[in-house]
Amino acid sequence: GGIGSKLCGMLGKERGRGWRRRGNLLPATDGDTKTMTFLQEVVDILLAYIVESFDRETKVIDFHYPNELLQMNNWELQDEPATLDDILISCRATLKYAIKTAHPRYFNQLSTGLDMVGLAADWLTSTANTNMFTYEVAPVFVLLEYVTLKKMREIIGWTDGRGDGIFSPGGAISNMYAMLLARFKMFPEVKEKGMSSVPRLVAFTLFSLCSGKLIPADLERRILEAKQKGFVPFFVSATAGTTVYGAFDPLIAISDICKKYNIWMHVDGAWGGSLLMSRRHRWKLDGVERANSVTWNPHKMMSVPLQCSALLVREEGLMQNCNQMHACYLFQQDKHYDLSYDTGDKALQCGRHVDIFKLWLMWRAKGTIGFEAQIDKCLELSEYLYNKIKDREGYEMVFDGKPQHTNVCFWYLPPGIRYMEDKEERKKHLHKVAPVIKARMMEYGTTMVSYQPQGDKVNFFRMVISNPAATFEDIDFLIEEIERLGQDL
Amino acid sequence: GGIGSKLCGMLGKERGRGWRRRGNLLPATDGDTKTMTFLQEVVDILLAYIVESFDRETKVIDFHYPNELLQMNNWELQDEPATLDDILISCRATLKYAIKTAHPRYFNQLSTGLDMVGLAADWLTSTANTNMFTYEVAPVFVLLEYVTLKKMREIIGWTDGRGDGIFSPGGAISNMYAMLLARFKMFPEVKEKGMSSVPRLVAFTLFSLCSGKLIPADLERRILEAKQKGFVPFFVSATAGTTVYGAFDPLIAISDICKKYNIWMHVDGAWGGSLLMSRRHRWKLDGVERANSVTWNPHKMMSVPLQCSALLVREEGLMQNCNQMHACYLFQQDKHYDLSYDTGDKALQCGRHVDIFKLWLMWRAKGTIGFEAQIDKCLELSEYLYNKIKDREGYEMVFDGKPQHTNVCFWYLPPGIRYMEDKEERKKHLHKVAPVIKARMMEYGTTMVSYQPQGDKVNFFRMVISNPAATFEDIDFLIEEIERLGQDL
Numbered sequence: 001g002g003i004g005s006k007l008c009g010m011l012g013k014e015r016g017r018g019w020r021r022r023g024n025l026l027p028a029t030d031g032d033t034k035t036m037t038f039l040q041e042v043v044d045i046l047l048a049y050i051v052e053s054f055d056r057e058t059k060v061i062d063f064h065y066p067n068e069l070l071q072m073n074n075w076e077l078q079d080e081p082a083t084l085d086d087i088l089i090s091c092r093a094t095l096k097y098a099i100k101t102a103h104p105r106y107f108n109q110l111s112t113g114l115d116m117v118g119l120a121a122d123w124l125t126s127t128a129n130t131n132m133f134t135y136e137v138a139p140v141f142v143l144l145e146y147v148t149l150k151k152m153r154e155i156i157g158w159t160d161g162r163g164d165g166i167f168s169p170g171g172a173i174s175n176m177y178a179m180l181l182a183r184f185k186m187f188p189e190v191k192e193k194g195m196s197s198v199p200r201l202v203a204f205t206l207f208s209l210c211s212g213k214l215i216p217a218d219l220e221r222r223i224l225e226a227k228q229k230g231f232v233p234f235f236v237s238a239t240a241g242t243t244v245y246g247a248f249d250p251l252i253a254i255s256d257i258c259k260k261y262n263i264w265m266h267v268d269g270a271w272g273g274s275l276l277m278s279r280r281h282r283w284k285l286d287g288v289e290r291a292n293s294v295t296w297n298p299h300k301m302m303s304v305p306l307q308c309s310a311l312l313v314r315e316e317g318l319m320q321n322c323n324q325m326h327a328c329y330l331f332q333q334d335k336h337y338d339l340s341y342d343t344g345d346k347a348l349q350c351g352r353h354v355d356i357f358k359l360w361l362m363w364r365a366k367g368t369i370g371f372e373a374q375i376d377k378c379l380e381l382s383e384y385l386y387n388k389i390k391d392r393e394g395y396e397m398v399f400d401g402k403p404q405h406t407n408v409c410f411w412y413l414p415p416g417i418r419y420m421e422d423k424e425e426r427k428k429h430l431h432k433v434a435p436v437i438k439a440r441m442m443e444y445g446t447t448m449v450s451y452q453p454q455g456d457k458v459n460f461f462r463m464v465i466s467n468p469a470a471t472f473e474d475i476d477f478l479i480e481e482i483e484r485l486g487q488d489l
Numbered sequence: 490g491g492i493g494s495k496l497c498g499m500l501g502k503e504r505g506r507g508w509r510r511r512g513n514l515l516p517a518t519d520g521d522t523k524t525m526t527f528l529q530e531v532v533d534i535l536l537a538y539i540v541e542s543f544d545r546e547t548k549v550i551d552f553h554y555p556n557e558l559l560q561m562n563n564w565e566l567q568d569e570p571a572t573l574d575d576i577l578i579s580c581r582a583t584l585k586y587a588i589k590t591a592h593p594r595y596f597n598q599l600s601t602g603l604d605m606v607g608l609a610a611d612w613l614t615s616t617a618n619t620n621m622f623t624y625e626v627a628p629v630f631v632l633l634e635y636v637t638l639k640k641m642r643e644i645i646g647w648t649d650g651r652g653d654g655i656f657s658p659g660g661a662i663s664n665m666y667a668m669l670l671a672r673f674k675m676f677p678e679v680k681e682k683g684m685s686s687v688p689r690l691v692a693f694t695l696f697s698l699c700s701g702k703l704i705p706a707d708l709e710r711r712i713l714e715a716k717q718k719g720f721v722p723f724f725v726s727a728t729a730g731t732t733v734y735g736a737f738d739p740l741i742a743i744s745d746i747c748k749k750y751n752i753w754m755h756v757d758g759a760w761g762g763s764l765l766m767s768r769r770h771r772w773k774l775d776g777v778e779r780a781n782s783v784t785w786n787p788h789k790m791m792s793v794p795l796q797c798s799a800l801l802v803r804e805e806g807l808m809q810n811c812n813q814m815h816a817c818y819l820f821q822q823d824k825h826y827d828l829s830y831d832t833g834d835k836a837l838q839c840g841r842h843v844d845i846f847k848l849w850l851m852w853r854a855k856g857t858i859g860f861e862a863q864i865d866k867c868l869e870l871s872e873y874l875y876n877k878i879k880d881r882e883g884y885e886m887v888f889d890g891k892p893q894h895t896n897v898c899f900w901y902l903p904p905g906i907r908y909m910e911d912k913e914e915r916k917k918h919l920h921k922v923a924p925v926i927k928a929r930m931m932e933y934g935t936t937m938v939s940y941q942p943q944g945d946k947v948n949f950f951r952m953v954i955s956n957p958a959a960t961f962e963d964i965d966f967l968i969e970e971i972e973r974l975g976q977d978l
Contacts, residue, residue, distance in 0.1 A: 027957060036540070039536060043532050054520075061628075066631075066827050075636050077849070087609075087853060090850060090853060091613055094633075098627075098629055099617075101618050114616070116524050117514070122615035124534075126612060127608060128584065137588050137597060139550075139586055139588070143564060147565060151566045169838065243816075306618055306840065327732075336931070349662060351600070351660065364567070364570075365573070365576050367568050367569040438825075450818060452817045469515075
């Protein structure tokens with residue numbers, strides 16, 4: 001645009017001329033030029049970091065122990081201001097020791113990768129710096145949240161995308177909102193009279209079970225047990241894509257039980273919900289349309305920058321009734337526009353960060369088919385990994401069968417322990433293998449993957465793939481690297 | 490830096506050459522140049538928006554009703570991808586209809602203004618795109634959170650800055666964390682056995698009271714009443730800076746009562762906590778050092794970009810014990826570094842957005858004295874407004890005495906109702922004045938200020954000043970504008 005070009009002209013002229021010595025940043029009078037130059041310098045640092053992050057020759061991490069890192073820069077806060085030069089140095093230092101989460105070989109968490117359109121959208125969001133509570137202060141973002149939640153509900157399979165929803169700071173908070181709704185739906189008096197006005201409530205979820213899946217028969221048995229004790233089962237949280245194994249609960253069977261006992265059915269699809277975008281994989285969530293609420297985190301499998309978590313709710317109006325506090329300094333009833341767009345009173349939170357724009361803009365840029373292709377590709381990579389190691393010497397799979405999500409859980413057995421006859425001794429050794437390989441990965445900075453124990457299973461690697469930058473070669477690299485770093489153990 | 494300059498060279502060459510037609514953005518092979526050009530185009534749009542935002546000749550808002558705004562652009566999500574040109578158009582449209590929250594005449598919320606260093610830091614945070622749960626994935630940010638929370642605790646007055654804390658998504662969530670801590674401290678069994686294992690708990694806060702202040706004698710009476718009924722008072726939330734009146738509760742008197750009855754004392758300083766940075770105003774929070782926990786939102790009075798809310802806790806270790814779930818896929822106990830830096834298990838949330846860097850970088854850039862000057866200036870402006878209107882014809886103050894924070898609550902009485910004898914009739918008319926003036930402000934787009942009713946008080950203006958861009962002239966403008974837009978009512 002016109003102003004954009006004018007600024008670029010200003011920048012070009014200013015760049016070489018010792019801008020740092022003159023005046024202050026905006027809002028200071030005549031702070032424009034200095035501000036533009038400063039922000040452009042920061043952007044140059046960020047652009048260089050982005051290019052580096054995607055470069056396989058670059059380390060994923062330049063690792064230092066906490067006490068070392070504390071010494072590597074002056075991180076202390078002072079009474080006196082620093083110069084803008086110092087600020088730029090701080091930015092560079094911060095990025096130097098950061099994890100390159102966009103790196104094609106970063107596999108450490110469920111959220112990996114960096115989408116360029118998502119990033120641009122997040123920069124815009126920061127610049128707009130507003131709050132989701134009312135249409136008054138976030139007109140466009142409120143509309144985009146409306147449009148996007150409706151689309152997500154259509155994809156879930158609710159008629160005409162009807163229902164309700166909200167973006168919250170993360171999966172745990174979204175799940176908490178679902179629980180509050182379930183409780184309020186059954187006992188609306190809880191809002192005014194508190195927990196002492198309701199019987200003892202019981203919620204069911206698999207999260208702490210080792211099986212990795214909620215077994216319908218087991219669920220029904222436990223519901224009956226709870227009822228026999230006089231408790232009230234009010235909430236079942238089925239999981240679509242468990243964190244460790246990537247398992248999907250059988251939603252249809254669970255929904256039958258929930259219907260039978262009149263229990264709110266929630267689907268925690270924080271990790272697996274995105275598979276709804278894939279025509280090839282969405283059958284894993286068959287029955288999701290029977291749920292009362294669904295958590296779905298686009299910041300995980302869809303690679304939307306953090307944070308972006310949606311709670312979708314089938315019943316309209318319930319969120320408002322459950323959470324509204326009528327704060328009269330926000331939700332004046334005599335405003336001049338349609339108040340149904342003041343969505344803030346659906347949330348327990350007062351202020352709410354704008355998390356919608358990055359998802360919306362990415363969706364525009366990719367289209368639904370672009371997200372589908374991205375998700376399908378990650379699942380292909382995961383199948384490739386599974387096929388590569390399932391019969392490979394030195395590997396054992398943690399669970400049987402092909403992974404349902406991109407989670408591939410496996411042990412790597414270095415040659416030295418591969419043929420140990422004493423099973424207990426072997427297990428004891430094996431437990432130490434993954435942590436050492438992981439520590440070495442971080443010290444070399446070549447790749448990062450998670451490991452953990454689970455129940456009676458000793459430390460194993462949990463590979464997950466959500467990074468759109470990863471390729472078959474990166475999977476090959478991971479396996480080579482595990483073997484290179486672990487063969488002497 | 491070197492790479493930065495190289496990129497700028499590339500950009501210069503590429504700009505005019507129809508970049509949009511060739512190849513894909515990163516992580517596509519050879520996507521560097523296209524990515525740089527695209528992001529730079531977005532940055533140019535943002536820089537232009539920033540310059541405009543601080544320009545008093547620009548509208549604060551180009552207001553449209555929701556149904557109009559829905560027609561003004563194609564906001565729908567499609568199956569097919571859009572072009573990058575369309576993405577840039579969407580960015581421009583989104584900003585065109587956004588509220589300019591940085592505008593010197595935007596006074597609508599407790600969070601206003603846009604700090605250039607804070608913005609740069611938020612752009613960096615988006616680019617680093619990581620999660621606060623472990624040192625492993627956010628080494629620098631975890632250290633900066635540690636350094637900053639310690640500094641904030643020193644400012645509160647806790648010996649050597651000892652204690653604990655966390656940044657959460659907002660004041661409501663921070664206050665919820667405080668409540669969970671209080672409950673756990675008194676009844677640790679609640680974590681495993683649930684609410685049915687504890688007696689009926691009672692929390693006290695002023696929030697719904699009209700007086701605007703928690704009266705110690707009243708508090709004590711209510712505590713005794715609750716105890717007589719067999720309930721257990723476990724939590725008092727005193728407010729340092731109420732949302733509407735900006736009132737500060739008498740913390741010393743409240744702390745005496747909390748001590749006497751062994752109740753957790755929380756200070757909700759979401760709005761007023763920042764006055765601790767001011768030597769001139771911090772007496773308003775005298776006694777805060779006696780609190781067990783303090784909420785303090787730098788995204789309000791310190792103008793840190795949204796979201797940035799801290800919960801500070803006096804007792805060390807309690808947060809971890811209260812909230813930890815030992816998720817073994819994050820908090821492996823055999824990692825190779827000091828595990829006390831894996832702070833994620835202090836929070837109920839699993840993922841946690843990086844909210845620290847913008848505060849830390851702004852603190853570096855301003856120094857403590859810079860924040861102090863900024864806060865003192867806003868309070869001066871507020872005093873100026875109070876002095877200007879308290880005896881001015883056509884104005885009535887909503888509460889007596891000088892405001893303690895920057896909240897100035899007042900009625901504007903247009904000439905037509907100024908001398909009405911029928912008090913009820915006058916009240917009825919007055920109730921309609923502020924909403925109309927506000928609607929006109931938004932339609933003209935010249936300024937924005939909040940209004941509301943409160944208890945038996947009809948709609949009044951609640952002016953708050955947290956915007957570092959505001960000047961005495963902007964305060965004058967606000968008053969002139971209210972009179973211009975309201976004189977015919």
